[in-house]
Amino acid sequence: MALFSYENLYRHYLSCRSNKRNTINALRFEARQELNLLALCEALQTRTYRPVPSVCVGGSWSSLRLPCLL
Numbered sequence: 001m002a003l004f005s006y007e008n009l010y011r012h013y014l015s016c017r018s019n020k021r022n023t024i025n026a027l028r029f030e031a032r033q034e035l036n037l038l039a040l041c042e043a044l045q046t047r048t049y050r051p052v053p054s055v056c057v058g059g060s061w062s063s064l065r066l067p068c069l070l
Helices: 006-019 026-031 033-045
Strands: none
Touching: 006 033, 026 033
């Protein structure tokens, strides 16, 4: 299985979403998850993906996150 395959991204997306299911960005992403994951897959494969900094909300800074691709 390729590192940036759709199947691989989808599997890891499912494992990551468990703690963020009810956040507004998670709900936006999930509404168009297939299109968002396909766009992310293409950006990763073509090396055009650019990560964005995470936003600190009521706590300490967290690591880099995948952006919502709307």
